[in-house]
Amino acid sequence: MAASTKADIIVDYLVVGAGVSGLSFVDELLTRTSATVLIVDKRDQPGGHWNDSYPYVKLHQPASQYGVESKELASSNIDVHGLNKGLSTLASGPEIISYCTTVMRDRFLPSGRVTFFPSTELLPDGTLREGPSGKIWTVQINKKLVDAAYYSNVIPLKHTRSFEVDQVPIIPPNHLPSRAQDAINFTVVGAGKTGIDTCIWLLERGVDPERIRWIMPADYWYYNRAKFQGLLEFFMDTFTTLVDMYEGIGTATTSRDIALALEKCGVWQRLDPSIEPQQFHAATLAPREVEELRRIPDIVRKGHVTKIDAQKITLTNGTVDVKPNTLFIDCTASCLPDKPSVPVFQPGKIVPQMIRYPLIPFSCAKIAFLESLDWSDDEKNKYATPLRYPKNLDGYILSEAINMENRARENQSPILQRWLAQSRLDVYTKLTTAVRPEDMEKLALLGRMQAAFMAAYQNMPKVVESLQSGAVF
Template sequence: MLSTDYLIIGSGALGMAFADQLLTETDADMVIVDRHHMPGGHWNDAYPFVRLHQPSAFYGVGSRALGSSRLDVAGFNKGYYELASGAQIISYYDRLMNERFLPSGRVQYFPLCDYQGDNRFVSRLSGDIQEATFRKKLVDATFLNTQVPSTHVPSFELCDGVKLVTPNVLPKLAPDFRSYVILGGGKTAMDVAVWLLQMGASPESIRWIVPRDSWLRNRDKVQPGATFFKRTAGSQADQLEAAAEATSVADLFERLERTGQFLRIDTTVTPTMYRGATISCLEVEALRRIKDVVRKGRVLRIERRTVILEHGAIESCSGSLYVDCTAKAFRTQPSVRVFDGDRITIQMLRPGALCLGAAVIGHIEAAYDDETIKNELCMPMQTPNAPADFARLALGDLQAGRRWSADKTLHRWVVEHRLTGAGIGQADVSVHDPDADQIRKRLREARPKAEANLSRIIAELATDSLQ
């Protein structure tokens, strides 16, 4: 029987960020169990052309940078900080495990094992069962249950003679076809469409079945570091001022779009989906070249001659390759307490900043004793699905920021942490000029107004839902 301080389930991005923080701040030992053969979680299953949609500076663990903090000089991300590829991320976590975690002598790693509950896990190869008792905490780093197309079971029917694939095999099979049908309206579908266009497919060869259009964050507005401080902080001020003045969720998004915070692919369609995806203006321009866009709801059944959708049927594209991008990134379920007795459940603490949140939870576990205080500082947020969820997350982010700022030691730790974004906190301190000072003033003045107005909007949403 194994004995450890922390039994961590999952060696994906969240489990690794949490464990890395414990390695840095404590002398605790850990057992890490994961069903994949390598650390990195869902990145092991992702399609080969996948990349982060936010700068690499915001991803990984606190002790080691991901990438080289360079600006891309070509492609759809030109002029912005690099976006790590899936292969780079897997290599990053593999090296982290083998160069930092295991050599520490404080981490035992059990890949290709399924956790069965009751401190027991089973090898997926041998079937051998092991038990690990823990002296401090069981850490669940799998709560969000990230899904990717290759591990997703389609919810629609498929008739014989229709070729359906996930994006994982697209590079191998795409040359055998001359037309393509993309299923899904999320970021994966956008990645597939952009990749096909990059590889030389004509826009006319692509049909895109979009169940719901999505609001998208403009990558231009979320760049880290001193170089982009005025643009990023100014964008934050624009967002807070929009939140302070909006009369509704719809009005909020109109204001955010006018100031360039948010984008939509078709400006004649009002999006009903928001999942926090970030995209560049160049990618949006490329996607707008695809004109055969079908908006009749989700796919129910694909036949050789017909595609049956929620709101009608269309003629199928004979001989086309269908690409399934319908998997949801995260499962939607109620949040739970992060700290609950001898159990820690890692969840999102600030919108989109998943790795930072996991590192914060590790820091709070290491530095604080009182469970009530721990949970007050680690209020979990649900991942978004609809525009109204953005308003809820924006309010939760303001409240979390206020709680963290009240604790001066925690505030300083967060500002200085790598995952806050390649020195963006330091940039806030170091940039001194009238324009920067004016942005800081706008931020200070808008925060309380935005929090009050968002509270009002969300209360009205709750009232409307009861009527």
């Protein structure tokens, strides 16, 4: 009888992916358990897709609402200048990479329970291959494999272009700062957050709006960052907005009703007041950013680009001439992974996904907390139904319906309520628990919000039932 071969590494959890999702999961697991963890990532340092992001990228949401539970990404300062003036500080890509490196260096590795293998991938046979050396490692997982890379973002630098290009200069946004001085005109292809960031970067660098052309295949609804601040000084405005939002959902009969209700209470905003968007990707903008984008007069709304050559741009619904000395910036990569939702907790495996819309780090922390409980996978999954980033209104309704169901189940669990009350990343529960018993005005507002949420929660299935089969994710 052959002797058994001992694995090179024995751990409780093998986590694939050292992006913010994986780090958020591991951080909470360290806090709640005595487990040992091996983290592997194909990249050479923590930070996930932020390592490949364009240099002027910034987080959509306030920095205080991002990262891992145990360490703030940034203090809760208010920006005093720029398009985000008066709102919670944002974070740049380099700041997020530095933050992830610090979390690994100062918290994970000193714990003695975390090992990190950079430049390493998990092979189909369950072994690990270390990139530079080619060394193969065998690993024994005592508890679970955690696939924190399941929903890896598609980034502009590495995506495959969907249209033909012939003899024109076209670059990913990563190269714009070094190439901008060589161009007279700029054409930004893509209307998502990357296209928005690129247009704003050009405008903030003093480029005349007349020199910018923006190809927008469709108009989008955008979250209004001013309405989601999560700081005590914004308490009344934040929760008044939530009351108005839930009251609008509570009386809606169609997805369009909800979209217009969200716009009315300031949760959503649109670029062109005369065009009603049908698309929604959860991009978040400050009102000043919307006003800045409205300075661009040359917005092409003729569908998707199919070909660009030196004379014209061909789109699905027409053509436009190419301006002289134009630099094209390809912002068409969809950061939204085209993968189906799967159960989070599976036999021998955890697949972190978004279970609180649209908060990925919080979702992963909550999943780790659930993993720390002595519950079955089925019990854990009751509080962790995954939802997806939508691409249109019907998709948003389906995702929001799951989101509200997850919230309703949280409200019925004393264990989860205690965890949420201390969670740094669940800023709204933290705000509600901070209200003093004598503060009758805030307590009354919270009572209105709870009633409005229940009405919205009870009405949402009727709206879902009214949807056509046009939901896009």
